[in-house]
Amino acid sequence: MLYGAGMSLLIQPADLAQLLHGERPPAVLDVRWQLGRSDGHEQYLAAHIPGAVYVDLDSELAGHGHATGGRHPLPTAAELQRAARRWGLRTGQPVVVHDAAGNGAAARAWWLLRWAGITDVRLLDGGLHAWQTAGLDVASGEELPPPGDVVVDVERGPDGERGHLPTLSMADVAAAAREGVLLDARAGERYRGETEPIDPRAGHIPGAISAPTTENLDEAGRFLSADTLRQRFAALGVEGHAVAVYCGSGVTAAHQIAAMAAAGYDPARIALYPGSWSQWSNHPELPAATGPEPG
Structure with missing residues (x-):
């Protein structure tokens, strides 16, 4: 079941900072969410990695339905593609996701994007705390990138x-x-x-x-x-x-x-x-x- 250098899914703050100033900067998604709290967006507005787009887990990384289907069912492919284009994701663009709590929420975005056929997705190891501890700059306010063109690639089966x-x-x-x-x-x-x-x-x-x-x-x-x-x-x-x-x-x-x-x-x-x-x-x-x- 082992398949190689798994740690490549993680990126360190200094490496992300270098990529953001390079010719092919990744999209950065800020997925601050914690059970029982609703201030993730407010935290993002106060301080975030420059260029990062806020992702709302409840409305963009989950579907909606009856409780018998679970609290955070998967979004449909159409819903995920619509959200991903709002985040500005472009076909072939690398993506880095993070939060401020050990990547417990960001991993949902990582998994969904991989599920959707987007392979170049990494987690910022240590999240925003590691970025700030490294002395790297933060920005405030909302980041609104141009709409992306990414395509969610899933198949429709009988189930x-x-x-x-x-x-x-x-x-x-x-x-x-x-x-x-x-x-x-x-x-x-x-x-x-x-x-x-x-x-x-x-x-x-x-x-x-x-x-x-x-x-x-x-x-x-x-x-x-x-x-x-x-x-x-x-x-x-x-x-x-x-x-x-x-x-x-x-x-x-x-x-x-x-x-x-x-x-x-x-x-x-x-x-x-x-x-x-x-x-x-x-x-x-x-x-x-x-x-x-x-x-």
């Missing part, structure tokens, strides 16, 4: 749109846990069912293994080394198995896939369950396990 990265439906998840490895990217206390701050039931999908995304990062919010991440995921039992990931609503699960890609695993072989616990827990007929074991 919905199929992108370049795999997904699982609710009907597929139980089999994924039985036949492979299903990772739960939420905090350990939510996995164990000790607390549930937002979804209707506590616990986890039976058979899932607890793998909090916070353990992918160091104290500064940067990804751990590729070797350390590989050791982490090997200890979780992913070697030689089909792997799927879920979280609360499909956001931090993308961060888990990014961490596995940084460790050298092929993201095209790791399935995301977009509905995640927010969908599963809204179906009372489905089982839930509690405690520290998969169950």
Whole structure:
């Protein structure tokens, strides 16, 4: 399952600054979003990387529907293309995404763009904090680039749109846990069912293994080394198995896939369950396990 130098998906602040002053500057997307907070845009207006465009996770990186479909379902290809063109993305242009909280939200944009067939997408390691710590300039106010021309490349199948990265439906998840490895990217206390701050039931999908995304990062919010991440995921039992990931609503699960890609695993072989616990827990007929074991 290992496929090479996974850390190439990360870019460091000094390297991004150099590219922004080069002949082919990347588009920079600022995806500041945190559960329970609504001030991401205000934070962006106060200070952001020069040229960065604000991306609203709730309205541009997620679809909308009934709670039984999950809190952050994937947008349609048409919705994503419309948003990406608003961000100014152009065909063949490199893209760098970041946030200000360990890239937990930015990874959703990374995953969606990769799903949409856009391959040159990187995460700014450490996000805005790393940029500012490096003493690099910030700007204020809104950045409004000319509309882009990027094309979202997905196929329409009998069960919905199929992108370049795999997904699982609710009907597929139980089999994924039985036949492979299903990772739960939420905090350990939510996995164990000790607390549930937002979804209707506590616990986890039976058979899932607890793998909090916070353990992918160091104290500064940067990804751990590729070797350390590989050791982490090997200890979780992913070697030689089909792997799927879920979280609360499909956001931090993308961060888990990014961490596995940084460790050298092929993201095209790791399935995301977009509905995640927010969908599963809204179906009372489905089982839930509690405690520290998969169950």
